[in-house]
Amino acid sequence: xxxxVLMPALSPTMEKGNLSKWLKKEGETxxxxxxxxxxxxxxxxxxxxxxxxxxxxxxxxPEGTADVAVNTPIATILADGESAADLAKAPxxxxxxxxxxxxxxxxxxxxxxxxxxxxxxxxxPDPEVPAGTEMVTxxxxxxxxxxxxxxxxxxxxxxxxxxxxxxxxxxxxxxxGLLQEFGAKRVIDTPITEHGFAGIGxxxxxxxxxxIVEFMTFxxxxxxIDQIINSAAKTLYMSGGQMGCSIVFRGPNGAASRVAAQHSxxxxxxYSNVPGLKVVAPFSAADYKGLLKAAIRDPNPVIFLENxxxxxxxxxxxxxxxFVIPIGKARIVRSGSHVTIISWxxxxxxxxxxxxxxxxxxxxxxxxxxxxxRPMDTETIVNSVKKTGRAxxxxxGWAQSGVGAEIAARIMEHAFDYLDAPVTRVSGKxxxxxxxxxxxxxxxxxxxxxxxxxxxxxxx
Amino acid sequence: MAAPKKAAASTxxxxxxxxxxxxxxxxxxxxxxxDMLLIRRFEEKAGQLYGMGAIGGFCHLYIGQEAVVVGMxxxxxxxxQVITGYRDHxxxxxxxMEANGVMAELTGRRGGYSKGKGGSMHMFSKEKHFxxxxxxxxxxVSLGTGLAFANHYRxxxxxxxxxxxxxxxxxxxxxxxxxxxxxxxxxxxxxIENNRYAMGTSVSxxxxxxxxxxRGASFNIPGxxxxxxxxxxxxxxxxxxxxxxxxxxxxxILEMQTYRYRGHSMSDPAKYxxxxxxxxxxxxQDPIEQVRNRLLAxxxxxxxxxxxxxxxxxxxxxxxxxxxxxxxxxxxxxWTDIYx
Numbered sequence: 001x002x003x004x005v006l007m008p009a010l011s012p013t014m015e016k017g018n019l020s021k022w023l024k025k026e027g028e029t030x031x032x033x034x035x036x037x038x039x040x041x042x043x044x045x046x047x048x049x050x051x052x053x054x055x056x057x058x059x060x061x062p063e064g065t066a067d068v069a070v071n072t073p074i075a076t077i078l079a080d081g082e083s084a085a086d087l088a089k090a091p092x093x094x095x096x097x098x099x100x101x102x103x104x105x106x107x108x109x110x111x112x113x114x115x116x117x118x119x120x121x122x123x124x125p126d127p128e129v130p131a132g133t134e135m136v137t138x139x140x141x142x143x144x145x146x147x148x149x150x151x152x153x154x155x156x157x158x159x160x161x162x163x164x165x166x167x168x169x170x171x172x173x174x175x176x177g178l179l180q181e182f183g184a185k186r187v188i189d190t191p192i193t194e195h196g197f198a199g200i201g202x203x204x205x206x207x208x209x210x211x212i213v214e215f216m217t218f219x220x221x222x223x224x225i226d227q228i229i230n231s232a233a234k235t236l237y238m239s240g241g242q243m244g245c246s247i248v249f250r251g252p253n254g255a256a257s258r259v260a261a262q263h264s265x266x267x268x269x270x271y272s273n274v275p276g277l278k279v280v281a282p283f284s285a286a287d288y289k290g291l292l293k294a295a296i297r298d299p300n301p302v303i304f305l306e307n308x309x310x311x312x313x314x315x316x317x318x319x320x321x322x323f324v325i326p327i328g329k330a331r332i333v334r335s336g337s338h339v340t341i342i343s344w345x346x347x348x349x350x351x352x353x354x355x356x357x358x359x360x361x362x363x364x365x366x367x368x369x370x371x372x373x374r375p376m377d378t379e380t381i382v383n384s385v386k387k388t389g390r391a392x393x394x395x396x397g398w399a400q401s402g403v404g405a406e407i408a409a410r411i412m413e414h415a416f417d418y419l420d421a422p423v424t425r426v427s428g429k430x431x432x433x434x435x436x437x438x439x440x441x442x443x444x445x446x447x448x449x450x451x452x453x454x455x456x457x458x459x460x
Numbered sequence: 461m462a463a464p465k466k467a468a469a470s471t472x473x474x475x476x477x478x479x480x481x482x483x484x485x486x487x488x489x490x491x492x493x494x495d496m497l498l499i500r501r502f503e504e505k506a507g508q509l510y511g512m513g514a515i516g517g518f519c520h521l522y523i524g525q526e527a528v529v530v531g532m533x534x535x536x537x538x539x540x541q542v543i544t545g546y547r548d549h550x551x552x553x554x555x556x557m558e559a560n561g562v563m564a565e566l567t568g569r570r571g572g573y574s575k576g577k578g579g580s581m582h583m584f585s586k587e588k589h590f591x592x593x594x595x596x597x598x599x600x601v602s603l604g605t606g607l608a609f610a611n612h613y614r615x616x617x618x619x620x621x622x623x624x625x626x627x628x629x630x631x632x633x634x635x636x637x638x639x640x641x642x643x644x645x646x647x648x649x650x651x652i653e654n655n656r657y658a659m660g661t662s663v664s665x666x667x668x669x670x671x672x673x674x675r676g677a678s679f680n681i682p683g684x685x686x687x688x689x690x691x692x693x694x695x696x697x698x699x700x701x702x703x704x705x706x707x708x709x710x711x712x713i714l715e716m717q718t719y720r721y722r723g724h725s726m727s728d729p730a731k732y733x734x735x736x737x738x739x740x741x742x743x744x745q746d747p748i749e750q751v752r753n754r755l756l757a758x759x760x761x762x763x764x765x766x767x768x769x770x771x772x773x774x775x776x777x778x779x780x781x782x783x784x785x786x787x788x789x790x791x792x793x794x795w796t797d798i799y800x
Contacts, residue, residue, distance in 0.1 A: 159613070185613065191643070196602050196636025203606020203620075206591055207541065209613060227633075230596050231603060238582035240575035241797035243591070275798050299800050 002086050003052045005075040007061070007068045010039065010046045012257045013308060017041040018066045019074060024056045030077060037063075037074070042139060042312050043173040054079045057087055124332050126318075128290065128325050135316035143285045143317050144174050144250075144306070147292035148212060150322075152182050155210065158296055161188040161197060162214030162251070171216045172252065172311055198224030198249070202231045205247040205301075212296060215251035218267045218305065225270075232301035233276030248295045250304035253281070254346065254396045255444060257309065261432035266397030268344070271303040272373040272406070278327055279373040281305040283348040285315030287371055290325030298327060307346040330377035332384065336364030339454045340384040342407055343394035344370040347445065350426070351394045354450035363458055373403055381407060382414040389420035390457040394450055399427040421457035426450050481693040486758065488534065492691045493751045494768050495533070496526035499550040500748060501776045502559055503722075506549065506566055510726045514784055515566045519580050522550035524721035527747035528653055529554040531694025532621060535702050539616070543591040543604040544623035546581040547653075547720075551623065555588040559779035569786035576789040577797065598631030600624060601650070605637040608648035608711070619647040619705040627658025629672055635679075638711070642679045647705035649698070650676070650713045653688065655720040660732040672715035681711050688716030689745040719745070 007017065021038040024030060035047045036056070057078040061068055068074065076087055125131070138146070152158045159182075164171045166179040166189040179187040190197040194215065201211040215221040221228065228249060236244040254266035272279045278300055282288045288306070295302040317323070333348075334355050343351040348369050355365040366384050370377065385391050391411055393404035404425035411423050429443045484492065503521040510519045522529075525547075533554040536542075544551045552562050557573065565572025565583050573583040581595040591607060594600040604622025611618045628634065629652050641648050652672045656663055663670050673683030682704070686697040694716065701712035719741045723730040730738075752765060 191636075191639055193636040193639065195633045196605075196640060199599060199602020199633060200606035200609050200637065200640060203543075203591070203603035203608075204610045204613065205606070206603065207607050207610040209610050226596060226599060227602060231594070231599055235584075235592070236800060237797045238574055238578040239584040239592070239797075240573065240577055241800065242574070242586050243584045244800050278799070 002057055002076040002078050002082060003054070004073040005036070005048075005050070005077060007070050007072045007074050008039070008048060009070040010041055011043065012259055013312070014041050014043075014070060016067045016069045019061050019063055019068050020045065022059060022063045026056050026059055028056050030054060030056055042141065044169075050077070052077050054082070057082075057084060124335055126286065126331065128323075129286070129318045129320075134319040136319050137314050138285050138289075138317045139312055139314050140285045140288045140306075141172065141174050141176075141311040143289035143315075144292055145176055145178065147289045148175070148296070149178060149181060151293055151296040152178070152186060157208065158210045158212065159186040159188065160212045160214060161190055161201060163190055163192055163216050165189060165214050170214075172308060174306075174311070175214065194220050194223035195227065198227040199231065201247055201249075202227050202245055202301075205232070205245040206235065206243055210246045210296065212248045212250060215249065217256075217263060217308075218251055218253040219263050219265055221249065221251070221267070228271075228277070228301070228303070229274055233274050236300070237276060244299055245301050246299045248292070248298075248302045248304050250292070250295075251306060252308040252311070253305035254307055255309075255428075255433055255440070258435060258437065258440060259433075260435040264433035266395070266428065267303075268305060268373055268395065268397050269402045269406075271305075272376075272403060274374075276301065277374060278302045279305065280327060280371065281345040281373055282371050283310070283345055283369050284333075285313070286317045286323070287325060287331075287369070289317050290323050291327065291371060293322075293324045294327050297324070302327070305345060309346055325371075328372045328375045328377060330368050330370045330372070330380040332366060332380065333369050334365065334367040336366040336388070338363045338365060338388055339390040339392060339458055340366045340368060340381070340388045341392050341394060341450065341454060342368045342370060342381055344373065344403075345396070347394040347396055350445050350447045350450050353447035354394075354454060357447060357451045358454055361455075361460070363454060363460065365454060376406070376410070378410050378414060381411065385411050385415045386418045389418055390454075391419075391423045392426060392450060392453045392457060393423065394426045394445055396428050396444060398430055399425050400430065402427060421459070424453045424457050426453050481687075481690060481696045484692050484695075486755075486760070488695075489751055489755050489758075490760075490768070492527075492530055492534070493748065493755065493765070494772065495530045495554060496691065496748045496751070497768060497772045498559070498775065499526045499530070499553050501772050502553060502563070502779070503549060505776045505780050506563070507722065507726065509563075509567065509780060509783070515580070516568065517579055518546070519566065519726045520547040520724065521722045521726070522547055522720070524741070524747075525653060525655060525688070525716075525718045526550060527691040527694050528651065528688045528716045528718055529623075531691040532649075532651060532698045534691075534695045535698025536619070536621065537617075537702075539589060539618040540702075541589045541591055541604070541607045541611075541618065541620045542623070543600045543607060543620065544593070545597060545600055545625060545628060546593075546595050547625070548581065548583065548593045552583055552585070552588075552590055552593075555585065555590045557583075557585050557588050557590060559775050560782045563779035563783035564786050567783040567786075568788065569783060570789045570793070571782065571786040575793055575797075577793065598624060598628040598633055601628065601631070601634045602637045604650075605641050605646060605648055608641065608646035609644070612644065612646050617706055619649055619702055621649045621651060623651045623653055625658060626652065626654040626656065626663050626667065626672060627661070629675055630658075630666060634675075638676050638679045638681055641711040642676070642681050645708060645710035647708075648711045649701045649705060650681075650711060652713065652715045653718055654715055655718050657720070657724065657732065659724040660728070660730075662732065673713055676711070676713045681713055683713035683715060685715045685717060688718035689741075689747045690750060691747055
């Protein structure tokens with residue numbers, strides 16, 4: 001029976017890709033291991049190797065087709081003795097036809113958790129953007145790249161260093177094209193040596209340069225956390241204001257998809273605990289761009305927490321020569337009067353989805369995107385809670401000593417008399433992140449949990 | 461492989477380096493004597509003030525190791541950066557930082573280099589290119605490599621002199637830094653001050669490879685063992701290492717074989733070594749006595765040497781006086797210098 005070749009998943013978070021090129025023609029003989037096609041994702045171009053032998057019977061998806069979903073049949077392979085006449089007998093999609101060189105691909109039964117489109121449902125206009133500004137649609141990945149490129153053009157002291165940032169074009173393709181524009185002096189591939197290169201970055205910053213240090217993920221930055229906290233955050237104070245450190249530590253933080261406990265931790269509360277650091281964790285594409293530019297210009301060490309699940313998401317980014325969003329300002333992205341939902345980074349995807357659901361039941365939620373965790377915009381939170389009398393926090397990290405706990409404390413300190421219900425936290429569950437798809441989903445917060453919490457504080 | 465230049469004896473006491481270092485001029489000898497004496501008298505005074513309760517916390521004295529920083533400083537040129545760990549008072553004085561500011565920082569007063577907010581282990585001077593003063597063992601090695609990175613990035617002619625001890629030499633980030641420094645040919649002189657004890661643990665009990673000049677061997681970083689009690693040997697080695705770095709050849713390791721006379725910190729009873737061991741080094745190898753004896757042999761008068769003693773004592777006494785009378789920082793300083 002003819003074998004179907006399926007569109008492979010080339011990374012844990014890939015949902016679709018472009019079939020850029022067929023390297024075999026119909027009728028050609030295929031041996032196991034032959035490269036039969038090239039597939040392009042928003043991160044990389046990958047080769048598809050055949051795992052079955054035979055003859056390429058029919059190409060089902062022509063080259064140049066964009067956005068082919070994972071597991072779509074893209075071709076059929078005829079076994080010995082079969083002919084084109086057998087093509088009709090091709091089975092329903094099966095799993096084994098094509099594999100890639102990429103690590104463990106997410107399969108059909110375990111689709112990557114899908115976050116809501118980044119901040120599309122924004123009800124409130126962004127006060128940082130002048131009315132009538134032209135907007136461009138960009139992925140968050142592109143917004144980050146543009147932010148770095150613009151700042152590097154503006155200031156020769158800005159440089160990027162990290163693992164695979166240069167020749168590989170970024171492990172998550174965030175630094176794509178920077179090497180070509182700025183050269184190897186300013187876009188620097190490091191060995192796998194987080195503690196060492198974080199320290200080198202801090203030393204360079206102490207002498208006045210402005211490094212952007214990329215961690216492949218913040219999980220690996222635990223190797224470097226001594227330099228981040230003891231050297232970067234504390235030196236200004238310990239030197240009586242003489243010696244500061246203008247540096248950005250950035251990279252994906254928190255859970256991606258199916259990468260388990262050691263690659264899924266959310267460090268929001270860890271870094272936001274430390275005076276001397278600023279901590280930024282945006283959600284929308286525009287905020288990613290405007291806040292990264294602000295972080296690079298900031299004379300202090302800034303922890304810039306990104307989210308891998310959001311890299312491929314698109315959003316409207318203002319087309320301005322110099323779009324900078326001030327650090328330390330939250331944004332009300334949806335106004336409402338019944339309950340305040342406070343979140344940041346990917347937590348916003350649950351919050352916004354929940355707000356839509358709640359609206360169907362007549363509960364108007366006000367959704368605040370904190371954007372910056374330190375310094376925290378207490379005023380925006382408190383003003384909203386004074387209006388609604390109820391608050392729910394949403395975070396992917398653990399609840400104990402978490403950012404939600406901090407928000408709850410501030411609300412008690414500043415708006416206790418306005419509260420009609422206890423502040424409620426929705427958070428990641430108090431377990432290391434499991435691998436199994438169903439368990440992972442259970443470990444993360446969900447829109448349903450946010451809806452439930454919001455209804456509870458509204459006594460509904 | 462760029463092998464270590466020579467394998468000398470493994471301790472300061474039985475150091476044989478197969479030839480005397482280049483002679484100093486009289487001016488150099490006098491300068492070395494004065495700068496080393498300043499450090500010694502300053503540290504003695506700091507120890508005294510600690511005993512009186514005027515200095516708190518940890519206080520690590522540099523007595524015995526003076527030739528290392530003074531000799532190295534003589535090999536540097538303006539703009540070269542210096543960074544070290546927590547035993548840092550000598551380094552600061554050697555870079556030209558004022559005794560008053562250092563002593564007032566030790567007593568936690570507003571006139572201290574860090575306005576009293578850093579203390580003994582955390583002082584900095586942008587003006588003198590002194591980058592601290594770091595309390596986490598080994599952290600300064602990556603930071604100092606970063607200073608060298610900045611020199612390389614700016615394409616200037618400066619070197620970063622990154623000091624650390626035999627104890628820090630066992631930290632992992634040291635080797636991460638070695639790798640990148642050689643890979644990128646960064647101008648950094650790693651000065652390993654081997655004073656034979658990491659707190660109370662002798663080198664032989666902590667280090668599989670006790671020849672620290674070889675610690676860069678697997679990264680192709682050349683190294684040299686140096687008699688760190690002879691200021692002339694230190695300067696000669698510093699000159700060679702600096703020339704190597706300035707020529708764009710990358711990092712260089714100098715193992716300074718030295719000795720600290722006092723305990724690890726003021727609260728260390730030093731039971732891990734004998735009094736006789738300390739006395740022998742003091743008697744046979746004291747870096748200051750070596751210079752003084754050479755000067756006397758060269759017919760410099762006792763009178764002239766006493767004048768240097770007096771000048772140094774005046775500076776140190778004035779700093780102690782300042783550091784005890786300068787006010788504590790204003791309470792408002794608690795909340796400053798966190799962000800800029």
